[in-house]
Amino acid sequence: MSIAVRGITKRFGGFTALESVDLDIPRGKLVALLGPSGSGKTTLLRIVAGLEIPDAGKVQFDGEDVGSRSVRERRVGFVFQHYALFRHMTVFENVAFGLRVRPRKLRPSAARIRERVGELLDLIQLQTQAERYPSQLSGGQRQRVALARALAVEPSVLLLDEPFGALDAKVRVELRRWLRQLHDEVGVTSVFVTHDQDEALEVADQVAVMNRGRIEQVGTPDEVYHRPATSFVYNFLGNVNLFHGRIDDGTTRIHEEETGHLVFVRPHALEIGRQPTGANHFRATIKHINAAGPFVKVETVTEWGATVHVEMAQERFRAMALRKGEQIFVTPRDVAVFSDERRSVSA
Amino acid sequence: MVSAMPAMAAPAVSESRGVRGLLIGISVAFLSVFILAPLALIFATAFGHGILPYLRSFANPDTLSAIRLTLLAAAIAVPANLVFGVAAAWAIGKFEFVGKTLLISLIDLPFSVSPVVAGLTYVLIFGAQGLLGPWLSAHGVQIIFAIPGIVLVTIFVTVPFIARELLPLIAVQGNEEEEAALTLGANGWQTFLKVTLPNVKWALLYGVILCNARAMGEFGAVSVVSGHIRGLTDTMPLQIEVLYNDYQFVPAFALASLLALLALATLVVKSLVEWRAGNLQGENA
Numbered sequence: 089m090s091i092a093v094r095g096i097t098k099r100f101g102g103f104t105a106l107e108s109v110d111l112d113i114p115r116g117k118l119v120a121l122l123g124p125s126g127s128g129k130t131t132l133l134r135i136v137a138g139l140e141i142p143d144a145g146k147v148q149f150d151g152e153d154v155g156s157r158s159v160r161e162r163r164v165g166f167v168f169q170h171y172a173l174f175r176h177m178t179v180f181e182n183v184a185f186g187l188r189v190r191p192r193k194l195r196p197s198a199a200r201i202r203e204r205v206g207e208l209l210d211l212i213q214l215q216t217q218a219e220r221y222p223s224q225l226s227g228g229q230r231q232r233v234a235l236a237r238a239l240a241v242e243p244s245v246l247l248l249d250e251p252f253g254a255l256d257a258k259v260r261v262e263l264r265r266w267l268r269q270l271h272d273e274v275g276v277t278s279v280f281v282t283h284d285q286d287e288a289l290e291v292a293d294q295v296a297v298m299n300r301g302r303i304e305q306v307g308t309p310d311e312v313y314h315r316p317a318t319s320f321v322y323n324f325l326g327n328v329n330l331f332h333g334r335i336d337d338g339t340t341r342i343h344e345e346e347t348g349h350l351v352f353v354r355p356h357a358l359e360i361g362r363q364p365t366g367a368n369h370f371r372a373t374i375k376h377i378n379a380a381g382p383f384v385k386v387e388t389v390t391e392w393g394a395t396v397h398v399e400m401a402q403e404r405f406r407a408m409a410l411r412k413g414e415q416i417f418v419t420p421r422d423v424a425v426f427s428d429e430r431r432s433v434s435a
Numbered sequence: 436m437v438s439a440m441p442a443m444a445a446p447a448v449s450e451s452r453g454v455r456g457l458l459i460g461i462s463v464a465f466l467s468v469f470i471l472a473p474l475a476l477i478f479a480t481a482f483g484h485g486i487l488p489y490l491r492s493f494a495n496p497d498t499l500s501a502i503r504l505t506l507l508a509a510a511i512a513v514p515a516n517l518v519f520g521v522a523a524a525w526a527i528g529k530f531e532f533v534g535k536t537l538l539i540s541l542i543d544l545p546f547s548v549s550p551v552v553a554g555l556t557y558v559l560i561f562g563a564q565g566l567l568g569p570w571l572s573a574h575g576v577q578i579i580f581a582i583p584g585i586v587l588v589t590i591f592v593t594v595p596f597i598a599r600e601l602l603p604l605i606a607v608q609g610n611e612e613e614e615a616a617l618t619l620g621a622n623g624w625q626t627f628l629k630v631t632l633p634n635v636k637w638a639l640l641y642g643v644i645l646c647n648a649r650a651m652g653e654f655g656a657v658s659v660v661s662g663h664i665r666g667l668t669d670t671m672p673l674q675i676e677v678l679y680n681d682y683q684f685v686p687a688f689a690l691a692s693l694l695a696l697l698a699l700a701t702l703v704v705k706s707l708v709e710w711r712a713g714n715l716q717g718e719n720a
Contacts, residue, residue: 139614159617166618172611176633186619189629241619 089150089244090115096145105131107301118271120288121281123298129281133247137164165238167248171230173222180218186241208236228259248280264291285325297321319426322352329353329396344392350426355399357422369419477695481688492686497666501674509650512589520597528605545594554659580662588656593646600642641708648701
């Protein structure tokens with residue numbers, strides 16, 4: 089099922105959580121709502137589910153307005169950030185809940201419910217834990233039970249609120265790959281909320297980047313990462329160095345003073361050299377070197393006192409034998425320029 | 436790990452053996468004198484002349500009537516407060532509304548008002564010279580010096596028990612499980628029965644027990660509205676007083692032993708509930 093969000097506005101007291109938001113979620117896609125906390129992403133998800141009523145605007149499922157439909161009539165599967173498993177029920181009972189509460193006419197037989205729950209427990213690889221209580225499971229297991237419980241009712245859409253937010257780094261990565269696989273198998277239209285750009289970029293077909301109750305950009309992970317529409321998106325997706333700049337004859341020059349244009353450069357798009365190269369170099373001093381990890385992270389300070397982060401390959405770092413306190417030249421290879429923080433002038 | 440410095444090995448909050456012994460001694464002595472001794476005395480006096488006089492005390496028709504009336508008052512007051520307590524705790528725990536603080540204070544009011552004053556208020560409202568008295572007597576309804584009055588004041592004094600037990604729990608648990616139930620297609624009633632109620636059942640049970648103990652044991656408020664008509668409007672506590680004032684010590688203490696047993700049973704169930712709740716907590720940790 090496809091979802092269309094049209095002009096949704098939501099206020100909590102004096103705080104505007106969402107300001108006239110439009111968003112299209114195509115059928116069968118896995119879409120990430122990405123943004124910092126307080127950007128309105130969870131509120132938007134809850135409005136789509138019917139858990140929150142918008143002040144203005146409408147939500148359409150397959151072109152049909154669902155504003156008058158209650159949560160239960162919308163048939164959404166919702167996975168809560170803290171799982172919200174029924175603590176007094178076993179894993180089996182949790183997954184079976186959605187089938188058991190159906191009106192008698194639509195309720196599957198006990199045998200059919202057992203069968204269906206069994207299938208889902210197979211899917212989440214927790215067959216052996218069926219008789220356990222949520223408190224006896226690990227975080228990752230609870231999350232999978234929450235997913236199975238939501239899938240049991242064969243929802244038309246799956247909505248996940250920070251699905252991996254409460255898990256350790258390693259489990260997170262495993263589980264998000266598993267979610268991607270699961271989505272490819274089940275194929276249900278899914279939306280998940282996250283503040284972790286890696287998670288969004290790795291898992292989603294489409295990413296909607298949100299900021300202060302608005303959507304800044306919607307696109308594939310590739311698009312939002314390599315062609316960010318706004319300075320916010322550029323800033324939010326990955327580390328970035330911020331400069332002032334001026335555009336002369338189509339080339340961007342980095343400037344010390346404020347110019348009205350903001351220049352963004354990713355740490356890996358900066359080159360360190362002992363000699364000045366190109367027209368756009370600047371002088372800097374190495375403050376700190378962190379050689380742990382796939383790249384060497386070099387922290388430098390420019391002559392005008394700004395801190396600039398540079399990432400370079402291990403081989404090059406070793407070949408150059410850079411030292412702390414050394415004076416070097418930094419040359420940007422790839423820059424993005426934004427005027428007034430919103431529109432991209434050149435990429 | 437054994438610390439090299441003995442001074443560091445001792446827990447920060449620790450008293451010397453003497454202080455500990457003194458504190459425990461004071462607590463035990465206090466409880467023995469003020470609680471255990473009277474309790475023992477009740478049973479000692481009740482069985483003072485053997486088991487037969489004890490049993491014979493319950494053959495008195497007035498005593499039997501008092502037991503029946505007490506059971507009746509509790510049987511009405513406890514379910515009434517069960518419904519009210521759950522509704523109030525639910526409303527306060529889950530919603531924001533104007534007058535919430537006032538509602539919480541009102542629930543606590545019976546705790547802070549003297550039961551005698553509560554009884555007198557009911558006399559002023561429903562009594563013959565009271566606010567609604569003339570209208571009620573014109574329609575042939577008697578509340579004060581009759582069973583309805585006793586039931587009403589019993590409800591009044593037991594209002595806080597169930598709501599107070601549930602409130603903190605419901606507030607802590609939040610709405611997430613209920614929301615999950617709704618997204619899974621449950622209706623409001625199913626959500627309440629299958630999700631909310633099981634989550635608070637131990638607190639609810641404890642609240643009911645406390646409420647029942649108080650409903651059966653209430654003296655002051657009931658005394659004011661009862662009118663002390665023997666065999667008609669005397670509850671167990673009132674009948675105990677009547678018997679005692681008649682110098683019928685064995686029957687008085689025999690009846691008192693029933694209330695004391697109720698208190699002991701309450702303690703046992705309370706411990707069971709707390710033990711059970713503690714176990715669940717342990718599992719959740």
